[in-house]
Amino acid sequence: MNELVLVVEDSDEDIEAIARAIGRSHPDVRLEFLRSGSGVLPRLDGAGAEPPRLVLLDLNMPGEGGLDVIRQVRARAEFDALRLVVFTSSENQAEADACYAAGADSYIYKPINFALFQSVLSQTLDYWRSREPNVTQTVVPPPGDSSAQA
Amino acid sequence: MRWAKALHRLWSAVVVIHSREQLADLVLPPLQELPGVRAVWGLRHATAGDGVLAYRWQGVPLTEDRQAVAAGLAPKQAGPPRVVPVDLPGITTMVICRFDEPGQAAGTIMVGVDGSADTAFVAECLRQVVEVSQEAVRRLAAMRDEQQQLMRDALLAEASLQMDAVLDTTQTMYRVPRMAVPAIAEGCLVFVHEDGKPVLRSAVHVDMRRLDAMLREPGAVERLATPGEHSQVLRARGRVIGLLVFLFDRDPDRIPPATFLRDLAARAALAIDNSTLYEQRRQEVVRMQQHLLPTRLPHTAGLELAASYTVGDRVLEVGGDFYDVVVRGGGEVAAVIGDVCGRGVDAAALTGMARHTLAALLHEGLSPARALTRLNARLRLDGSWRFITAAVALIRPDGTVEWTSAGHPAPAVLPVDGEPRRGAGGGVPLGILDEPRLKQTRLELAAGETLLMFTDGLTESRDADGRMFEERALGAALHRLRGTGLQQLIDELSSAAEATDDIALLGVQRSAHE
Numbered sequence: 232m233n234e235l236v237l238v239v240e241d242s243d244e245d246i247e248a249i250a251r252a253i254g255r256s257h258p259d260v261r262l263e264f265l266r267s268g269s270g271v272l273p274r275l276d277g278a279g280a281e282p283p284r285l286v287l288l289d290l291n292m293p294g295e296g297g298l299d300v301i302r303q304v305r306a307r308a309e310f311d312a313l314r315l316v317v318f319t320s321s322e323n324q325a326e327a328d329a330c331y332a333a334g335a336d337s338y339i340y341k342p343i344n345f346a347l348f349q350s351v352l353s354q355t356l357d358y359w360r361s362r363e364p365n366v367t368q369t370v371v372p373p374p375g376d377s378s379a380q381a
Numbered sequence: 382m383r384w385a386k387a388l389h390r391l392w393s394a395v396v397v398i399h400s401r402e403q404l405a406d407l408v409l410p411p412l413q414e415l416p417g418v419r420a421v422w423g424l425r426h427a428t429a430g431d432g433v434l435a436y437r438w439q440g441v442p443l444t445e446d447r448q449a450v451a452a453g454l455a456p457k458q459a460g461p462p463r464v465v466p467v468d469l470p471g472i473t474t475m476v477i478c479r480f481d482e483p484g485q486a487a488g489t490i491m492v493g494v495d496g497s498a499d500t501a502f503v504a505e506c507l508r509q510v511v512e513v514s515q516e517a518v519r520r521l522a523a524m525r526d527e528q529q530q531l532m533r534d535a536l537l538a539e540a541s542l543q544m545d546a547v548l549d550t551t552q553t554m555y556r557v558p559r560m561a562v563p564a565i566a567e568g569c570l571v572f573v574h575e576d577g578k579p580v581l582r583s584a585v586h587v588d589m590r591r592l593d594a595m596l597r598e599p600g601a602v603e604r605l606a607t608p609g610e611h612s613q614v615l616r617a618r619g620r621v622i623g624l625l626v627f628l629f630d631r632d633p634d635r636i637p638p639a640t641f642l643r644d645l646a647a648r649a650a651l652a653i654d655n656s657t658l659y660e661q662r663r664q665e666v667v668r669m670q671q672h673l674l675p676t677r678l679p680h681t682a683g684l685e686l687a688a689s690y691t692v693g694d695r696v697l698e699v700g701g702d703f704y705d706v707v708v709r710g711g712g713e714v715a716a717v718i719g720d721v722c723g724r725g726v727d728a729a730a731l732t733g734m735a736r737h738t739l740a741a742l743l744h745e746g747l748s749p750a751r752a753l754t755r756l757n758a759r760l761r762l763d764g765s766w767r768f769i770t771a772a773v774a775l776i777r778p779d780g781t782v783e784w785t786s787a788g789h790p791a792p793a794v795l796p797v798d799g800e801p802r803r804g805a806g807g808g809v810p811l812g813i814l815d816e817p818r819l820k821q822t823r824l825e826l827a828a829g830e831t832l833l834m835f836t837d838g839l840t841e842s843r844d845a846d847g848r849m850f851e852e853r854a855l856g857a858a859l860h861r862l863r864g865t866g867l868q869q870l871i872d873e874l875s876s877a878a879e880a881t882d883d884i885a886l887l888g889v890q891r892s893a894h895e
């Protein structure tokens with residue numbers, strides 16, 4: 232997995248906690264923070280900027296909320312491989328369903344306790360890392376099945 | 382002296398690392414600095430089998446072909462540094478040392494030197510670095526265990542808090558797996574036994590699409606509902622109520638112990654059982670309440686009628702509000718509303734008696750004042766300590782309304798346009814005085830106007846913004862609902878209030894065209 236995670240979060244406390252938690256569990260992962268949803272597409276479109284492989288998204292932000300961001304990103308096929316992880320303290324099941332319907336990959340509970348907070352983030356990163364397709368894998372055609380070999 | 386300093390720095394540095402990933406960057410470079418050293422290679426071994434999980438290096442890189450050589454040179458067991466002659470470009474000798482730490486991935490460090498190196502000194506330095514590394518691994522494991530314990534304690538505390546915060550079964554069943562994923566498992570499912578069969582009631586996974594695909598596979602749900610290694614029976618008050626299933630997609634050492642999963646399941650079972658009991662009891666209350674009220678309101682020429690009864694939030698006992706409508710001779714309609722103080726079976730019995738007494742007497746043609754007086758006498762005779770607020774609106778075909786109140790909240794008249802008018806309350810509740818004190822007033826109900834009668838559950842509740850309904854919110858709500866149909870008005874009004882007590886609402890609308 233590319234070791235860049237884009238965090239979209241407007242709360243100072245949560246930004247600090249996310250940086251501390253991932254800094255401890257995954258020191259090799261670099262974090263980039265955006266304070267509002269409206270910055271996500273311009274960041275992804277930015278020429279020459281390193282593309283993240285995972286976006287950690289708060290739902291309730293002023294202006295463009297997390298759900299809008301999911302819809303906008305999922306409307307663009309070139310970002311299909313980008314993992315969208317919603318990280319929220321909300322207990323609203325309808326909201327979770329809406330996020331999945333819009334194309335979120337994970338809808339993760341944001342706990343109050345820091346040990347739990349760190350564990351939740353760490354396991355989420357580990358999970359999506361383990362699911363990362365091996366991009367260098369080469370497909371070998373079965374013998375005699377390729378006219379190009381002739 | 383230089384080595385002593387390097388070693389000292391190393392000891393200070395390893396106590397602050399948080400992950401095994403950081404270890405190689407710390408321990409390999411000092412060895413690379415020793416005279417004659419060409420390469421320092423680090424191998425992390427799999428906990429089971431001969432596999433190597435990670436290769437790290439300084440100096441001559443551990444390319445793929447050299448990785449096989451390194452894996453072949455690595456000792457199978459821990460021991461003191463050994464010196465092995467090798468034939469690698471620029472490297473004549475390897476000084477190799479492996480360390481094991483129970484339950485953790487073992488490590489091997491190999492130092493490749495050329496002919497100029499003092500292998501005995503390199504071996505001693507390597508022994509010391511291995512000592513530091515082993516201590517770091519031990520410390521990381523202890524830290525992780527402590528972290529896991531902290532996390533599990535926090536999860537139990539937070540889960541209990543979350544589950545206790547709701548009394549709704551569906552919500553409770555959703556919160557259990559939502560708390561567990563992905564902190565302790567990648568997926569979590571709640572099965573509840575219904576009619577002896579496990580029914581999947583809630584499922585959460587860190588990767589919902591994957592879980593959905595899995596659940597769509599034929600037989601998958603049945604397979605998951607079968608008790609297995611990672612499932613915990615949900616048991617409450619000695620009864621099995623379901624199954625909590627955990628799905629793991631992580632290293633075995635990160636799977637929580639069964640004792641912890643059992644503890645979480647026990648709390649979940651209790652919360653699910655509590656909310657189920659609560660819902661059953663509440664349904665019983667609502668059903669019983671319905672028996673105390675008219676099953677339907679009569680049809681009346683020239684008047685439209687609508688009523689609603691809202692059981693207060695979190696209320697688990699039958700309340701005492703009642704209403705009824707009686708059609709009398711001469712086109713008169715008597716609308717009754719009342720409220721027995723208190724809740725429970727006694728209050729319910731009195732509610733039924735009061736409503737039937739008033740309805741029967743009014744039906745026989747007694748005036749509202751006489752009907753209320755008779756009810757008062759009956760209450761005094763029974764020696765009941767309970768009192769009743771009640772009011773009767775006697776509506777005549779010409780729209781005049783005779784309002785007789787025994788301590789009941791004043792009604793409101795909603796015009797077609799313009800602001801609502803409040804009637805008068807007054808009088809003393811029935812059951813207190815031997816001679817009842819009633820307040821009689823007259824109201825006019827013009828064509829299209831609505832008489833709204835209600836119990837104090839409405840005026841003493843709060844709206845969504847927390848305002849007491851009596852203060853301003855009732856006026857605001859009535860203003861907002863102007864022009865809506867009668868049934869809609871009643872329904873919206875009952876849902877606009879956050880009912881802590883029961884609310885009875887009865888609306889009588891005079892037809893606009895006669």
